Amino acid sequence: MIRSVAERTAICGGHLRVVLFAGSVLGVPVYDSELHLQGATKNARLRKATKVTDEVVEQINESLTRAADDLPDGATDIVGQLNLFSEYRSQFLARGRYQLELTVLTDGIQTAQQSLDDPSLTAERAEELASSFTVPELPGSDIRLIGIGRQANGELLPTPYVDALRAFHVAICTRTKAHCGVVTDAAGA
Numbered sequence: 738m739i740r741s742v743a744e745r746t747a748i749c750g751g752h753l754r755v756v757l758f759a760g761s762v763l764g765v766p767v768y769d770s771e772l773h774l775q776g777a778t779k780n781a782r783l784r785k786a787t788k789v790t791d792e793v794v795e796q797i798n799e800s801l802t803r804a805a806d807d808l809p810d811g812a813t814d815i816v817g818q819l820n821l822f823s824e825y826r827s828q829f830l831a832r833g834r835y836q837l838e839l840t841v842l843t844d845g846i847q848t849a850q851q852s853l854d855d856p857s858l859t860a861e862r863a864e865e866l867a868s869s870f871t872v873p874e875l876p877g878s879d880i881r882l883i884g885i886g887r888q889a890n891g892e893l894l895p896t897p898y899v900d901a902l903r904a905f906h907v908a909i910c911t912r913t914k915a916h917c918g919v920v921t922d923a924a925g926a
Contacts, residue, residue, distance in 0.1 A: 738883060738923060739797060742840055744790040747772040748783065751835070754825070755797055757804045758818060765804040768797045814849035815841060815882070816870050816909055822880075823873035838879040844894070845885035845902035845919075853905060856895060860904035867908035875915040882906050882919045893921070 739755060746753040750773045756764040774782035774789060822839045829835045847853045851866045885906060886899030893899070903919050910917035 738840065738842060740790060740794050742838075743772070743793045743797075744786055747774055747789045747793070748786050749836075750774070752829070753793065757801070757808055759808045759813060764821065765807045767800045767804045768793065812849035813843075813847060815843050815845065815847045815906070816872065817849060819872050819875070819880075819909070819913060822878070823875060826875060826878060836879075837875075837877075838881070839915075840881045840883065842884050843882060844888050845882065845899075845906055847905070853902060856898045858898060858901040860897075860901045863901040863905035864908045867905045867912075870909060872909055872912050875913040878913070878915040880910050880913065880915045880917050881923070882910070882917075883923045884921065885919055886921050 743753055751771070753768060753770060753772050754766070755768040756766055758764040770793075772789065772793065774785045776782035776785060818839070818841055822837075826837050829837060845853070851869060853863065853866070885902050886894045888894065894902075899921060903921075906919045907917065910919060
């Protein structure tokens with residue numbers, strides 16, 4: 738997934754930021770840089786996309802272990818990432834016109850503020866909980882939450898629980914007025 742986002746950023750030209758997070762205000766930067774392909778023609782630039790993407794992914798992989806070690810154990814605030822993205826978005830929009838995308842790789846289990854760490858959670862209750870959160874408005878942005886219901890070891894959570902987690906995040910994301918995608922597995926990502 739990260740490779741796909743890095744390649745798209747390099748081809749389109751833009752800024753890629755990869756952060757590991759635990760809580761809403763705590764994030765450990767893994768990668769943060771401009772990506773622009775050099776070359777006199779479009780084809781010359783596109784031929785360099787794979788090499789640049791490989792270099793970026795290698796740097797990210799080298800930084801992941803250190804970043805993971807720097808994170809404290811504790812709550813996971815997925816919704817809080819929307820507020821950080823809003824601040825980040827404001828800084829870029831002040832500089833000019835950008836298309837901004839937030840891709841969060843997560844199992845979807847929010848444990849800060851209201852906890853979703855209850856396998857008996859229903860979709861209806863999850864939507865009620867979503868209404869208690871304050872979220873920023875992010876029109877024109879793309880938000881993708883990928884991995885909902887899939888634990889770090891690859892194991893899937895029970896389907897009704899996954900449905901509840903998806904319902905929560907769809908409700909939250911819809912309120913941001915962004916274009917939203919909330920999925921367990923990303924097709925063609």
